[in-house]
Amino acid sequence: MSHPRINPSILSADFANLASELDRIHTADAVHVDVMDNHFVPNLTLGLPVVDSLQKVSKLPIDVHLMIENADRWAPEYAQLGVDSVTFHAEASAAPIRLARELSAAGSKAAMALRPATPIEPYLDMLGELDMILLMTVEPGFGGQKFLDLVLPKIRRTAKAIAGTGKPIALQVDGGISRDTILRAAEAGADVFVAGSAVYSAPEPAAEIDALRNLARITH
Ligand SMILES: O=C(CO)[C@H](O)[C@H](O)COP(=O)(O)O
Numbered sequence: 001m002s003h004p005r006i007n008p009s010i011l012s013a014d015f016a017n018l019a020s021e022l023d024r025i026h027t028a029d030a031v032h033v034d035v036m037d038n039h040f041v042p043n044l045t046l047g048l049p050v051v052d053s054l055q056k057v058s059k060l061p062i063d064v065h066l067m068i069e070n071a072d073r074w075a076p077e078y079a080q081l082g083v084d085s086v087t088f089h090a091e092a093s094a095a096p097i098r099l100a101r102e103l104s105a106a107g108s109k110a111a112m113a114l115r116p117a118t119p120i121e122p123y124l125d126m127l128g129e130l131d132m133i134l135l136m137t138v139e140p141g142f143g144g145q146k147f148l149d150l151v152l153p154k155i156r157r158t159a160k161a162i163a164g165t166g167k168p169i170a171l172q173v174d175g176g177i178s179r180d181t182i183l184r185a186a187e188a189g190a191d192v193f194v195a196g197s198a199v200y201s202a203p204e205p206a207a208e209i210d211a212l213r214n215l216a217r218i219t220h
Contacts, residue, residue: 004186004216005029006209007063009174009196011045011143018050019057025199027206030061030084032174032194037068040092041141052081061085065113065174065194067140068092072099079106087111087134087172091118100129111172115140116151120158127165132192133158137185138175143196147176152188159189179215186216 009032013021022031033051038044055062061084066075071088072095079086079102086108093099096112103110111132114120116139127133135155138145155173162169173185174194182193195212202208 003191004213005170005192006199006213006216007032007172007192007194008199008205008209009034009065009143009194012196012200015046018054021200022054022058022060024205025209026059027209028060029192030063031058032063032065032196033083035064035066035068035078036141039069040089041067043067043141048077048081051078051083055081055083063087063194065134066092075099076102076106079103079108083108085109085111085132087113087132089113089115089140090123091115096123097126097129100126104129104131111170113140113174114154116148120154120161124161127161127169128167130169132170132172133162134172134174134194135190136175137173137177137181140175145176147178147181147185149184152184155185155188155190162189177212179211182212182215183219186219191216 007030008025011034036043036045063085065087071092075088100110109131113134137151170192171190172192173190177193177195178198199205
């Protein structure tokens with residue numbers, strides 16, 4: 001298991017001041033950018049032009065999370081912007097193996113996300129195609145929701161399957177991550193933690209990131 005990483009979600013940032021909001025999280029390992037299309041999830045955020053602008057000013061690697069339909073059509077365009085990783089949802093891809101290969105060929109890390117109720121088992125044979133798997137610990141669409149403990153057994157099963165591949169595949173969790181929940185997710189085997197409201201509502205977001213990482217480190 002690798003060192004824990006904290007990727008704050010800018011979903012909870014001030015969208016009118018995104019560049020300065022990046023400065024407030026300078027201790028992060030990457031910035032998590034939530035792209036929502038109001039179809040795959042009932043919320044609308046930002047798209048290619050904003051990610052392109054963020055990529056040009058960000059000192060942090062950009063971790064794009066696509067909560068959009070028709071991922072096969074759009075995800076490669078995000079990878080071509082030069083971002084660090086692109087995560088598509090398994091539920092929104094007709095050809096996830098082909099898509100993961102296209103993302104890698106475009107130069108980004110390839111990652112796949114699962115909603116809380118989507119099982120990992122149908123995807124175990126394709127884990128080796130991925131650099132990261134994201135298990136949602138809330139229903140995707142909004143920040144500030146409560147962490148779903150019912151996902152913990154799936155995190156454990158996925159961590160075990162990743163260990164079995166012998167490859168350095170990251171296991172990211174997203175939704176409801178805070179000082180109260182990060183330990184449970186880390187103990188189950190997650191090593192990349194997305195936190196939106198917990199980081200941006202803290203008086204010192206950069207210090208909160210360090211505090212969350214230190215908590216997760218206890219189990220690593
Ligand atoms: O993907 C997301 C919602 O779909 C967000 O990244 C996630 O919910 C983070 O927000 P919080 O930490 O406040 O739960």
